[in-house]
Amino acid sequence: MAELMSFELVSPERLLLDLQVAHVVVPGSEGEFGVLPGHAPLMSTLRPGLISVYEDEQKPPQVFFLKGGFVEVNSEGLVVLAEDTIDPESIDRAQLEQDIKNSMEDLSLAKDALELERAEKRLAWMKPLQEILKH
């Protein structure tokens, strides 16, 4: 009998997931890491990447793309504060490529710090997403 821990995926707009899970792999900014029940308390920032949620070790995980965020692991389980999540299945690759191109253009044409920051932010999550989709 596998142990379970609580898992919450929260976006600013709502609570996305609230489950009992066996294993979660999160894209930490210092590298991916897996969290099992009984993990030592930890706080880490996340980079854009995939998060895999195993409700059961035997079953395939639920996978989401995170645009970045923050994870807190405590004695009860883990809480992921995500900026935004995307279902990787739902992404239109051609559209993404176009978006990246547009953002690159914005980056070179940016007139002030605000526009620059916005374009950089978009690219910060679009590029890793593209990398992931290649595989």
Added chain:
Amino acid sequence: MASLKDLRNRITSVKSTQKITKAMKMVAASKLKRAQNAAEQARPYAQRMDKVMAALGQSVIGQPGSSPLLVGSGSDHTWLVVVATSERGLCGGFNTNIVRAAKRRIDSLLADGKDVKILCVGRKGRAQLRRFYGPRIIDVIDMSGMRSVGFADAAAIAERVRVMFDEGEFDVAIMFYARFQSALTQIATEQQLIPVPLPTVENGAGDLKAGGDAVYEYEPSEEAILEDLLPRNVSVQVYRALLENAASEQGARMTAMDAASRNAGDLIDRLTIEYNRTRQAVITKELIEIISGAEAL
């Protein structure tokens, strides 16, 4: 005395006004429900964020080299006042209350010799503030195209404020909005955005103790995490304020429209009585004319 036809016209016009206010009340009620739901759903994120911020803040505070977002720019000369109001009117004292609170603060800041810049979110606040502080209003953010407040909208505003802060355009940012208490009461509230106020352990972090006794490992480091969280925290504060504001606006509108419908009802009753009296007077007058005509023969 008004003629019968005039009275009839007035009654019809008040009746159609009442229809409109009744409809607006119902629309506001359903929008209020939606706004309240949105505010409720946003709560878990904000709570967790507060909890983490409180835990981190305790350990970082007082250390040199902390982010200016946390400790401020070292001065408090120039203030940025963000005034969040609605895009539409007909919502009772909602906008006026927010503007009044903001105005009081701005006046006291100016009296202290501070410099004040104003950023309006929503057109209604600008219309009221322009008379007093025209040149101080640096921009108006138009929210009219949005059906409901999204986090992205709030983040865009927060980003703008942050970029201005980075460029040294102001030292302290505060925001005015109406906190939702009930459909009847909304409280104009001031909230500090920058420097980021740290949530204290007592409020907002009540269940901190559950996991708080354990020593956290930080990855990459406490400072780096805080650096990452602070800008996000500003966005969350703005988002929360906008959500509260949206709910308050609909609550205020609902109350105002309810009062308007009731007033219209009273007015209709009064006019109807007057109409009936006039009608009877006209009949009596005609009868008297006929009778006295007959008697004269």
